[in-house]
Amino acid sequence: MQMNPLIQTYTEKYIAKVTPLVQKAGKLLNLDTTKLEESKTQLSPFEDTLDRHHIVSHKTRSKEADVFRFLRTQVLQAMAKHNIKAVAITSPRYGDGKSTVATNLAISIAQDLKQTILLVDLDLRKPSLESYLELNAKQGLTNYLAGQAEVPDCLIRMPFERLSVFPAGDRIDESSETLGSPQMAKLAAELKQRYDDRVIIYDMPPLLDQDDPLVFLPHVDGVLLVTREGVTTVEEIKRCLDILESAKILGVVLNAG
Numbered sequence: 001m002q003m004n005p006l007i008q009t010y011t012e013k014y015i016a017k018v019t020p021l022v023q024k025a026g027k028l029l030n031l032d033t034t035k036l037e038e039s040k041t042q043l044s045p046f047e048d049t050l051d052r053h054h055i056v057s058h059k060t061r062s063k064e065a066d067v068f069r070f071l072r073t074q075v076l077q078a079m080a081k082h083n084i085k086a087v088a089i090t091s092p093r094y095g096d097g098k099s100t101v102a103t104n105l106a107i108s109i110a111q112d113l114k115q116t117i118l119l120v121d122l123d124l125r126k127p128s129l130e131s132y133l134e135l136n137a138k139q140g141l142t143n144y145l146a147g148q149a150e151v152p153d154c155l156i157r158m159p160f161e162r163l164s165v166f167p168a169g170d171r172i173d174e175s176s177e178t179l180g181s182p183q184m185a186k187l188a189a190e191l192k193q194r195y196d197d198r199v200i201i202y203d204m205p206p207l208l209d210q211d212d213p214l215v216f217l218p219h220v221d222g223v224l225l226v227t228r229e230g231v232t233t234v235e236e237i238k239r240c241l242d243i244l245e246s247a248k249i250l251g252v253v254l255n256a257g
């Protein structure tokens, strides 16, 4: 896979604070699951769902899982260096691969490193974790915010060890008001305190299609920016980096187109 030369050039030339993650991750994040077709008959319905959504990190011996082991190592190093516990994963637009990267990264971290992880779906308008991970959730974040549920009622333990998911709950339209609400600030603080030993990954809305993530950024310690090969433009990256000016950017992931 060729990397978008514009992104590479732009990154190298102008973005000193963006780590070299973009280069290798770009090459590696090519999640071709077509060859898995052969063994489809042996897959459980749950594994089949994961496959369809390009969730590959649990297949520890696959090349695709290697992609995320690599990314995971980079991200964890950056987190350790800057004492970061809560990471937001965002991108310029819908469809860039935020939820895919967030989920694979979470599974990858939980799997090998004895690190407990909480993956939170903050894309309240277009939540994905429910379907990507077949959660069958009864309630989630929006229910918590409406006072209908407590935090432990919302958490779903995955069949992978050490991974819990906080689903979005009923989808809502006025997402930016919600993400900027005092209840949301309270929740972010509570998640950090209550689950002190956990890494928290927030699967965010896009930066340029909505203003949501901005209001939530003060509650995270670091941001991973996902870009999509052949789709994301240099101008969009530039705008995102402007928006993220005061945030700690851990790196930029170049997702395959």
Ligand SMILES: Nc1ncnc2c1ncn2[C@@H]1O[C@H](COP(=O)(O)OP(=O)(O)O)[C@@H](O)[C@H]1O
Pocket: 029, 030, 031, 032, 052, 053, 054, 091, 093, 094, 095, 096, 097, 098, 099, 100, 101, 128, 255, 256, 257
């Ligand atoms: N590297 C990849 N290779 C193939 N398909 C991908 C890849 N990354 C994401 N996808 C697919 O692209 C679509 C959008 O990805 P998603 O993670 O939901 O984007 P976002 O959360 O940014 O809106 C999904 O159908 C997902 O399975």
Ligand SMILES: [Mg+2]
Pocket: 098, 099, 100, 123, 126, 127, 128, 203
């Ligand atoms: Mg998403």
